[in-house]
Amino acid sequence: MSAERDSAVGEQISDGGRKTAKAAKTAAAGGSASAKKAAPARKAPARKTPAKKATAKKATAKKPAARKAAPAREPAAKQASARKAAPAKSSAALKKAPAPRKQVVAPKKATASVPAAPARTVAAHPQGESLTALVRRARRINRELAEVYPYAHPELDFENPFQLVVATVLSAQTTDLRVNQTTPALFAKYPTPEDLAAADPEEVEEILRPTGFFRAKTKSVIGLSKALVEQFGGEVPGRLEDLVKLPGVGRKTAFVVLGNAFGRPGITVDTHFQRLVRRWKWTDETDPDKIEAAVGALFPKSDWTDLSHHVIWHGRRICHARKPACGACPIAPLCPAYGEGETDPEKAEKLLKYEKAGRPGQRLRPPQAYLDAGGRAAPPLGAG
Numbered sequence: 001m002s003a004e005r006d007s008a009v010g011e012q013i014s015d016g017g018r019k020t021a022k023a024a025k026t027a028a029a030g031g032s033a034s035a036k037k038a039a040p041a042r043k044a045p046a047r048k049t050p051a052k053k054a055t056a057k058k059a060t061a062k063k064p065a066a067r068k069a070a071p072a073r074e075p076a077a078k079q080a081s082a083r084k085a086a087p088a089k090s091s092a093a094l095k096k097a098p099a100p101r102k103q104v105v106a107p108k109k110a111t112a113s114v115p116a117a118p119a120r121t122v123a124a125h126p127q128g129e130s131l132t133a134l135v136r137r138a139r140r141i142n143r144e145l146a147e148v149y150p151y152a153h154p155e156l157d158f159e160n161p162f163q164l165v166v167a168t169v170l171s172a173q174t175t176d177l178r179v180n181q182t183t184p185a186l187f188a189k190y191p192t193p194e195d196l197a198a199a200d201p202e203e204v205e206e207i208l209r210p211t212g213f214f215r216a217k218t219k220s221v222i223g224l225s226k227a228l229v230e231q232f233g234g235e236v237p238g239r240l241e242d243l244v245k246l247p248g249v250g251r252k253t254a255f256v257v258l259g260n261a262f263g264r265p266g267i268t269v270d271t272h273f274q275r276l277v278r279r280w281k282w283t284d285e286t287d288p289d290k291i292e293a294a295v296g297a298l299f300p301k302s303d304w305t306d307l308s309h310h311v312i313w314h315g316r317r318i319c320h321a322r323k324p325a326c327g328a329c330p331i332a333p334l335c336p337a338y339g340e341g342e343t344d345p346e347k348a349e350k351l352l353k354y355e356k357a358g359r360p361g362q363r364l365r366p367p368q369a370y371l372d373a374g375g376r377a378a379p380p381l382g383a384g
Helices: 002-015 018-030 032-096 098-112 131-148 161-170 176-189 193-197 201-211 214-232 251-261 271-279 288-296 301-317 345-349 368-372
Strands: none
Touching: 131 301, 161 176, 161 214, 161 251, 176 201, 193 214, 201 214, 251 288, 251 301, 271 288, 271 301, 288 301
């Protein structure tokens, strides 16, 4: 029976309906039972065929879904791997990031820390003062002081370079007045380098006792006298590199000698000079050599010697260390430290010293210009 059904179904599909009608007549002649059985046989393939088609459709529907899912999984894996790789790249980028940052920051520190530049040495200007404004203010202060002290001069008595270099060495840790009161007896007994080089140290110590530190100073002046005789034929050299080789002679002493005995410009950085240029905010340096370089950059070289005299004279007479006479200061409008001292004019006037207060100066034999300006000579040692 199954074979007949399968053949009938096959014919129905192949002959397209003609053989189906003949089969129906043959079935009617054979009896109702066979007709009844044949009918379901026709319907069964019809039912099975849609089922097969449905399953085929489901299969075809599932296959594309599976095919589509497969590509979806691959990008997901790639995305996951990309996500895992991304932090690695970002971390690598973060690790590499500090390198360019250091390259950007380092030059700023290097330029800020460059000492040879004049802008670095005079960096601390009042209220952000520019270098140009500082130069103008500094030079104006010097011009004002030149009008106040037109007779400014080295306040050590000397007649030749030898006397000046010896007097300058002796002026350490004492006043120029005390040196001027002491050197007349010294130079009267030892007028030349040869005489002082052969002197008895004990006799020299006794003469220099009033100046303080007389043993060390005796050793220095006798030593430099011997060096002058042995190395320079008894003559004081006129070069900085030669002067600083002498015992007891540094840059400050050398510039005093060069500027006042040889007419060669130099900045004398003594205690008064150091104090005032920092008070005026010309520089914040504390080392004398750096102060010399910083201030020298603000002025032409031809002004250095007179500038030194102006600043030192102002520090001794008006702008004192402990209590400046601000109320009597001629450069008060230009001074960023105005107000540190006495501002009342009457009280400030009582703080003035030397010729500004009508008193003697420090030289026993001052220049005539100083006397013409109203200055008074200092009294000799023991005159009261």
